[in-house]
Amino acid sequence: xxxxxxxxxxxxxxxxxxxxxxxxxxxxxxxxxxxxxxxxxxxxxxxxxxxxxxxxxxxxxxxxxxxxxxxxxxxxxxxxxxxxxxxxxxxxxxxxxxxxxxxxxxxxxxxxxxxxxxxxxxxxxxxxxxxxxxxxxxxxxxxxxxxxxxxxxxxxxxxxxxxxxxxxxxxxxxxxxxxxxxxxxxxxxxxxxxxxxxxxxxxxxxxxxxxxxxxxxxxxxxxxxxxxxxxxxxxxxxxxxxxxxxxxxxxxxxxxxxxxxxxxxxxxxxxxxxxxxxxxxxxxxxxxxxxxxxxxxxxxxxxxxxxxxxxxxxxxxxxxxxxxxxxxxxxx
Amino acid sequence: xxxxxxxxxxxxxxxxxxxxxxxxxxxxxxxxxxxxxxxxxxxxxxxxxxxxxxxxxxxxxxxxxxxxxxxxxxxxxxxxxxxxxxxxxxxxxxxxxxxxxxxxxxxxxxxxxxxxxxxxxxxxxxxxxxxxxxxxxxxxxxxxx
Numbered sequence: 113x114x115x116x117x118x119x120x121x122x123x124x125x126x127x128x129x130x131x132x133x134x135x136x137x138x139x140x141x142x143x144x145x146x147x148x149x150x151x152x153x154x155x156x157x158x159x160x161x162x163x164x165x166x167x168x169x170x171x172x173x174x175x176x177x178x179x180x181x182x183x184x185x186x187x188x189x190x191x192x193x194x195x196x197x198x199x200x201x202x203x204x205x206x207x208x209x210x211x212x213x214x215x216x217x218x219x220x221x222x223x224x225x226x227x228x229x230x231x232x233x234x235x236x237x238x239x240x241x242x243x244x245x246x247x248x249x250x251x252x253x254x255x256x257x258x259x260x261x262x263x264x265x266x267x268x269x270x271x272x273x274x275x276x277x278x279x280x281x282x283x284x285x286x287x288x289x290x291x292x293x294x295x296x297x298x299x300x301x302x303x304x305x306x307x308x309x310x311x312x313x314x315x316x317x318x319x320x321x322x323x324x325x326x327x328x329x330x331x332x333x334x335x336x337x338x339x340x341x342x343x344x345x346x347x348x349x350x351x352x353x354x355x356x357x358x359x360x361x362x363x364x365x366x367x368x369x370x371x372x373x374x375x376x377x378x379x380x381x382x383x384x385x386x387x388x389x390x391x392x393x394x395x396x397x398x399x400x401x402x403x404x405x406x407x408x409x410x411x412x413x414x415x416x417x418x419x420x421x422x423x424x425x426x427x428x429x430x431x432x433x434x435x436x437x438x439x440x441x442x443x444x
Numbered sequence: 445x446x447x448x449x450x451x452x453x454x455x456x457x458x459x460x461x462x463x464x465x466x467x468x469x470x471x472x473x474x475x476x477x478x479x480x481x482x483x484x485x486x487x488x489x490x491x492x493x494x495x496x497x498x499x500x501x502x503x504x505x506x507x508x509x510x511x512x513x514x515x516x517x518x519x520x521x522x523x524x525x526x527x528x529x530x531x532x533x534x535x536x537x538x539x540x541x542x543x544x545x546x547x548x549x550x551x552x553x554x555x556x557x558x559x560x561x562x563x564x565x566x567x568x569x570x571x572x573x574x575x576x577x578x579x580x581x582x583x584x585x586x587x588x589x
Contacts, residue, residue, distance in 0.1 A: 305541065313543025313581055342496070359584035363499050366538060370495050373534055398541050402534055422534070425526035427517065432551040435533035436540050 115246050116220045116287050118166040121192060124218060124286065125164055126157045128190045134216045135187030138177055140170045146242040147228045151177055153189075166192075168226040168244040168263060173381050175200040176334040182214040189215055194222040195290055196274075198281045199377035199413030200334035205281075206416050207375070209337050219279030221287030224271030229389055231266050235259050270380030270393060273297035280414060297378070298401045300394055305440055316362075322388040323361045324354050329382040329392050335372040335412075342367070369395035374403060374420040377413040402439050406430050445481070445505060446578075453507040453573040455482040457566065458497065460490045462520035463555045464512030470559030478566035489513070490551075491524035495535045498549070502582035508548045508573035512562070515553040525553070544581045547572050 125137045141152040141163040151172050154160045175197045181189050193201055198219055205212055226244065231251060238254030249261045275297055277290030304312055330336050330343065342348050343364065355361040369376075369392075378400055382392040403410055403421045407429070410421050430438065445454040459465040465486050471478060487493055490513025498509050511532060513525040532551045540546040550569055554562045 301541075309540075309543050309545065311543070312541065316542045348496075357584050357586055359503050359582060362542065362582065363496075363503070366499065366535075366542070367496060369538065370535060395538070395541075398538060399534055402537050406533060407530070422527070422530055425523065425530055427526070429516075429526065429529050430533055432529060432532040432536050436536045436546045436549075439537035440540055440546075 115223060116166070117246070118164070120286065121166045121220070122160055122164045125154065125160045125190065125192075128216065128218075129154075129157055129160070133188065134190035135185075136181070136189055137164075138174045138181060138189055138191040139164050139166070140172060140174075140192075141165055145239065147226075147231070147239065153177075153181060168246075168249070169228065169242070171225040171268065171381075171384050173197045173200055173332070173334055173379050175204055176332070176337060178215055179204065179209045179337050182210040186214075190218060191215060192218050192220055193279065193282065194220055195277050195279050196222075196270075196377065196379040197334075198279045199276070199411070200379055201281050201413070202416050203375060203377050203413035204334060204337065206413070206418065206420075207337075217282045217284075219282030219285045219289075221279070221285075221290055222271075222277065224267045224274065226263060226266045227268035227384075230268070231261065234261050234265065268380070268384065269391075270378075270383065273299075275378060275411075281416070298397060300391070301397050301401050304394065304398075317358065319390050320361045320365055321358060322390055323365070324388060325361070325364065326387060328385040328387065330368060332381045332385045333372060334377070334379065334381065335375045336368075342371075365392065365395060369399060372396065373399040374410070374422040375412050376400065377411070398439075402435070405438060406435055445507065451574070451578060452481050453570055453576075454505055455479070455508045455510065455566070455570055455573060456501040456506040457482050457484045458487050458490065458493045458509070458511045459484050459554075460492075460513045460520075460525075461486055461488050463514035463518065463553075464490075464562065466556035467512070467554040467558050467562040470556065471563040472559075474559050476559060476563035478563040479570040482566045482570060489519065489521050489524040490528040491521075491531075493528065493532075495531065498535070499582065502548075502579055503584040504587050505579075505583070507576070507579040508550075508569060510550045510552060510565070510569055512552050512554045512565075515555055518555065545576050547576055548579065 128134045137154040140149045142165050143150040147169045149169050151174055174191050235251040235253055240252045243250050249263050252258045273295045275295050276292040278292050376396045380393045407421045445452055493511055501509050519525045536549045552565050
């Protein structure tokens with residue numbers, strides 16, 4: 113099976129506009145640099161041919177953009193969804209955040225996206241251009257000239273531990289449907305759980321103190337679609353600026369993760385956009401792991417209409433005291 | 445909280461209006477002693493307690509937070525405490541994951557008839573928190589006097 117490439121998607125996007133299936137297309141275009149690809153809405157075939165891109169840096173999850181885009185006008189929006197995006201798509205539908213009738217979803221198979229942080233670690237700073245042919249990444253830097261890196265060396269962490277390559281929602285599929293993968297995604301969570309209390313505190317203090325409160329993790333998260341966010345409230349005790357106290361960063365990240373607990377599909381967007389490279393997805397994964405152990409396996413977004421664990425209960429649920437012990441000793 | 449150079453843990457207890465608050469009342473009526481540093485906050489139901497309340501209590505100087513509600517199945521609103529149970533299981537497990545002492549947080553079910561249990565729970569919890577010392581990991585220096 114041929115890997116999905118830019119040409120195939122441009123052709124498909126243009127075709128969807130021309131035959132009237134949709135009157136605008138949600139896709140990706142180049143940002144400031146080759147590697148910073150931004151989501152974009154395309155209204156014309158010309159624009160698609162000029163600006164539409166798809167490659168190994170198109171990690172952005174487009175499902176969240178549907179919430180606002182479908183409210184503009186009556187026409188249909190065509191959208192390209194990678195497998196992990198289709199889970200977010202289902203979750204948003206479950207929460208009735210947009211009208212399914214107004215969307216034409218094209219599922220595309222995915223073999224993992226590249227992580228620019230990893231590229232920078234190998235190639236160094238001052239990247240002028242990046243291009244990828246599906247096997248090798250060619251990087252040109254200001255100081256070292258051109259370098260070739262294997263794509264497999266710079267695959268994003270979230271893709272190495274990919275939970276599913278299956279597109280769970282689409283009107284049309286490009287490439288293979290893919291399968292759910294039995295991944296080791298909870299390994300790092302287990303590792304932290306098996307540390308001592310002081311080590312855990314040290315680990316998170318070290319990571320979270322890097323936070324500059326840019327709110328990128330909140331803004332990109334497909335589960336964070338509230339019209340008004342608690343963190344925009346100046347009285348929320350986590351103000352909208354760089355944390356003045358170590359309490360604020362903990363507060364922000366605990367509450368952010370808690371607000372999406374049971375609804376997080378583990379798409380890993382929070383960690384991808386973090387300019388400080390904080391492993392935020394580990395907080396979400398801890399909740400997912402706990403939900404799986406306490407209340408049975410649950411994958412948010414696997415089906416439309418499933419009931420999230422935090423708005424559900426059974427009479428025999430685990431008591432909080434036991435839960436804390438179990439959450440700690442599960443892998444001791 | 446330091447009082448006259450001596451450490452006395454400040455405990456915030458969220459008690460539901462229908463069971464635990466009445467339980468605390470009964471403890472008082474029966475002249476059962478529990479530490480004066482337990483500050484009770486009455487909430488309509490234990491599920492009124494937002495995770496933010498708990499963090500905020502720690503920020504403002506609490507050394508331990510306990511949530512008391514009706515026994516599962518006895519909720520005045522039928523199912524409120526079932527949701528509390530799930531939420532707090534996850535939240536406390538997360539706090540523990542972040543390295544915050546797990547002894548500082550607790551959920552206890554106290555009915556209106558359990559005055560003795562209320563007093564015993566508070567005595568025991570205060571002692572456990574006192575043994576841990578001051579809350580350093582979730583403190584906000586700006587809120588210190």
